[in-house]
Amino acid sequence: MCCATAEPVTERFAPSPTGPLHLGHAFSALTGFDAARAAGGRFLLRIEDIDRARARPEWEAGISEDLAWLGLRWETPVLRQSDRLPAYRDALLGLWRRGLLYSCSCTRRDIEAAASAPQEGAEPVHGPDGLVYPGTCRGRWPGPDTQDSPPEDMALRLSMPEALAALGERAERLGFRELGAGPGGETGEIRVPPRALRDTCGDIVLARRGLGTSYHLSVVLDDAAQGVTHVTRGEDLFGATQIHVLLQALLGLPVPRYRHHRLIRDAAGRRLAKRDDARAIRLYREEGLSPADIRRMTGLPAAP
Missing domain, CATH: 3.40.50.620 (HUPs)
Structure with a gap:
């Protein structure tokens, strides 16, 4: 790392x-x-x-x-x-042509319904973005083999299995330096195991319908473009950092040091x-x- x-x-x-x-x-x-x-x-x-x-x-x-x-x-x-929308589009196009993205037409209600369906007694898994997407649209819509650029009227999701495969052995070395602490007191050198990305993050959205990007994609591109070396933010975003480290590896971007801090709460x-x-x-x-x-x-x- x-x-x-x-x-x-x-x-x-x-x-x-x-x-x-x-x-x-x-x-x-x-x-x-x-x-x-x-x-x-x-x-x-x-x-x-x-x-x-x-x-x-x-x-x-x-x-x-x-x-x-x-x-x-x-x-x-x-x-x-x-x-910065052109920069986000360029990054999405690159990932699409590498076969790492797919189109998704699912609504939030569709995802909730799929997650609540009986899965051999398994409980729905929640990750940094809420319910982990069950992969409903994976393979449903035309991909980069038939479309040179992704459609603009659907969300774009990162195929986590394909992303990890693209990294190869580097996927086992993903991690970041935590200068603060996560919600469980995590600090120091933090590993990001591929299994955690598959099981607790899943196929995350990288471009929301009508927005052309997502928080995860824009934040890593912007931090790199501005030369940000240290990211200070709340511990509620600690789980999202594993997604950001993955995207930084896929896009060839530097990994800042992170400082997650306690949250200010009401009574x-x-x-x-x-x-x-x-x-x-x-x-x-x-x-x-x-x-x-x-x-x-x-x-x-x-x-x-």
Whole structure:
């Protein structure tokens, strides 16, 4: 397993402009910013706006205002995923022509129905993307042997068996360096066994219908394009990292070091979401709190 170690350290914060930033976002952004500053490195802001139906200019403006108020500074121009669609299409085309993708017409309801059908007493398996896809569409639709490019009116899934076969012996060496900790306390050198990818991830979506990409594909391509060496994010994304390491190997991309951190939760122990407007940074600003107050509320040390 290999990790990117080139200097300078480059951290990034990559929110989606689909709602207000809350305390959890502030904790993650400040953690990455502090790490970059301590290493004398770079800090980047990336706007993950591929979901054009939900992204709003006012939310993007609010993100910049909140982060600046917290004391964060970042390089410009800011990268927006909506400007990167050609890069995502090129990567998908390459994977398609290698026979690693297939078209899928299944809806969420179709997947739930297939997963709940009797499977010799087996319980449905949940992975980083929810229910593990049962492979219903594998082989159902024309592939690269008859279509030079993938259809645009269906989702595209990565065939996990074909992907692992394409890596050959390298599949046994997949892994990453964890500088923080996963939800089970995982830290240090983390292996990504092929069996785990097959059984707990399955054939993941790399391009959603109407979007032209997915979180998994865009995040690994964007991190590589921006020279990101360290990825700071919540422990809820720890399971997705094994998918990202696989894609980095398939696409010949460097593997950053990862720092997964604890989640900020509400009084009931639930992780914060954008629906938690009561914990929105803009409301704390309006109430007269200071950036130092936000640091104390999230358990971060005072700014140096």
